[in-house]
Amino acid sequence: MADTKTIDPRDSAPTRLWNWLTETQIWTSVFRHDRPNTDRNRVLVMLSNVFLHLHPVRIRKSGVKLRYTWCMGGLSFFLFLSLTLTGLLLMFYYRPTLEYAYTDIVGLREHVPLGIMREMHRWGAHAMVITVWLHMFRVFMTGSYKPPREFNWSVGVVMLVLTLLLSFTGYLLPWDQLAIWAITVGSNMARATPFLGHEGPGAALMTLGGVPLIHAADDARFALLGGTFVGEGALLRFYVLHCVGLPLAIAVLMAVHFWRVRKDGGISGPL
Amino acid sequence: MADDPKPDDETAERPAAAAVDPAPRPAPVPRPAPAARPPAAPTPNLAGRTTSIVAAKAAASPSPAATAREADDTSPLLTRRVWIGLAWGAFTAASAAALAATGRFMFPNVLNEPPQQFRAGFPNEYGIGVDERWKEKFGIWLVRTADDLDIGAAGFYALITVCTHLGCTPNYLSAENKFKCPCHGSGFRISGVNFEGPAPRPLERARIVLADDGQILVDRSRKFQRELGQWLDPEAFLRA
Numbered sequence: 001m002a003d004t005k006t007i008d009p010r011d012s013a014p015t016r017l018w019n020w021l022t023e024t025q026i027w028t029s030v031f032r033h034d035r036p037n038t039d040r041n042r043v044l045v046m047l048s049n050v051f052l053h054l055h056p057v058r059i060r061k062s063g064v065k066l067r068y069t070w071c072m073g074g075l076s077f078f079l080f081l082s083l084t085l086t087g088l089l090l091m092f093y094y095r096p097t098l099e100y101a102y103t104d105i106v107g108l109r110e111h112v113p114l115g116i117m118r119e120m121h122r123w124g125a126h127a128m129v130i131t132v133w134l135h136m137f138r139v140f141m142t143g144s145y146k147p148p149r150e151f152n153w154s155v156g157v158v159m160l161v162l163t164l165l166l167s168f169t170g171y172l173l174p175w176d177q178l179a180i181w182a183i184t185v186g187s188n189m190a191r192a193t194p195f196l197g198h199e200g201p202g203a204a205l206m207t208l209g210g211v212p213l214i215h216a217a218d219d220a221r222f223a224l225l226g227g228t229f230v231g232e233g234a235l236l237r238f239y240v241l242h243c244v245g246l247p248l249a250i251a252v253l254m255a256v257h258f259w260r261v262r263k264d265g266g267i268s269g270p271l
Numbered sequence: 272m273a274d275d276p277k278p279d280d281e282t283a284e285r286p287a288a289a290a291v292d293p294a295p296r297p298a299p300v301p302r303p304a305p306a307a308r309p310p311a312a313p314t315p316n317l318a319g320r321t322t323s324i325v326a327a328k329a330a331a332s333p334s335p336a337a338t339a340r341e342a343d344d345t346s347p348l349l350t351r352r353v354w355i356g357l358a359w360g361a362f363t364a365a366s367a368a369a370l371a372a373t374g375r376f377m378f379p380n381v382l383n384e385p386p387q388q389f390r391a392g393f394p395n396e397y398g399i400g401v402d403e404r405w406k407e408k409f410g411i412w413l414v415r416t417a418d419d420l421d422i423g424a425a426g427f428y429a430l431i432t433v434c435t436h437l438g439c440t441p442n443y444l445s446a447e448n449k450f451k452c453p454c455h456g457s458g459f460r461i462s463g464v465n466f467e468g469p470a471p472r473p474l475e476r477a478r479i480v481l482a483d484d485g486q487i488l489v490d491r492s493r494k495f496q497r498e499l500g501q502w503l504d505p506e507a508f509l510r511a
């Protein structure tokens with residue numbers, strides 16, 4: 001708010017309140033510039049806000065067309081925010097132990113107001129996997145992975161993997177039969193990890209003085225599950241990864257991802 | 272997020288009368304009945320659906336829209352500014368509803384806590400003195416006395432095991448026949464009256480009555496404080 005406002009007693013009460021409010025130090029600390037209705041103000045607003053500065057100040061007209069971007073990146077981010085919020089709320093009720101995990105999930109539906117909170121998290125998670133895939137499809141089909149954006153494409157591939165891992169780890173937490181056996185099947189793939197899985201190629205070579213170094217109780221699958229089967233250790237491990245580890249990693253990469261969009265010249269142009 | 276709504280910002284600053292179609296043209300206040308002009312693609316749909324909103328707006332303030340539209344009037348009924356206002360209103364309402372629902376979410380309908388009220392068995396199951404069997408689960412010392420401090424009769428009272436200093440749980444020391452708080456050393460007689468340490472007032476007693484089946488019924492949700500004279504209440508003491 002560069003220009004000083006004057007308190008005119010002839011103004012209406014709401015106007016005077018508004019003028020007073022917009023001159024307080026808190027207000028002027030948050031909104032440091034006038035409304036972005038001129039090119040200069042747009043630049044100032046974008047560059048002086050820690051969140052907005054990740055974005056380009058200006059983008060191509062084609063970049064805002066729905067038929068070009070499908071808004072799939074934006075939707076993925078929106079779903080991530082929504083999943084973070086609903087997930088945080090679910091954590092107030094969910095306990096990752098064999099005794100409570102399943103009953104807490106049932107309680108979230110039956111005993112807690114807004115039983116749809118868990119459903120929002122679940123369907124939002126499915127939707128995010130879909131939007132992330134469609135985002136990558138769009139980026140691929142528009143050739144936006146080409147230089148200078150090849151690094152950002154790589155960051156995106158890592159985030160795709162993280163999204164799938166978030167989906168995978170979250171799948172175990174309801175601790176019903178579907179969850180336990182799905183993770184049993186899924187984690188069995190880690191048995192076949194080259195060299196590091198006890199049934200994988202090369203594992204037989206990993207011996208020291210005739211003693212096998214890689215076996216069922218110390219291979220890659222064991223590290224994932226915290227045990228030799230899907231039990232208490234796996235539930236706690238997946239819970240921590242799902243709620244803290246993976247979201248932290250993907251949040252950092254998202255910041256890099258958005259910032260690289262800006263540094264690489266904004267949203268790519270039409271082919 | 273990468274797809275900023277910048278075009279909205281840009282066009283939101285146009286005059287209210289600006290049409291939805293991208294070609295700029297003068298505000299249609301004095302309408303010179305323009306020549307046949309193909310309407311912008313979304314306009315007919317919007318116009319058809321929002322007549323009542325525009326009519327309401329027109330009723331509130333005299334505006335060009337207040338006058339009857341001519342048959343060949345192809346200007347949009349819903350201007351961009353009104354549309355943006357509606358969108359922000361809907362967004363604000365949805366956000367407020369979500370916030371309220373989130374607040375409600377924090378208050379579950381079912382609690383996994385022991386009930387405040389419990390049946391403690393029949394009076395003849397207790398001897399004179401402090402009984403600690405309900406301390407762990409319900410936070411109650413059930414005391415049978417031959418001569419109560421205030422009532423002056425034999426019977427039962429239920430002491431709540433919360434120190435009146437800062438809320439710790441005291442221990443019953445049978446050798447010294449007193450309750451002693453481990454946090455700051457407050458001491459209470461078995462009547463519940465404080466006599467040492469920082470506790471400012473006696474322990475509280477809970478409601479104690481005989482249930483229909485003759486068992487002792489203790490209700491922790493109703494508390495009696497001696498300094499308020501409430502220990503004389505008939506439900507604060509069970510004569511037996």
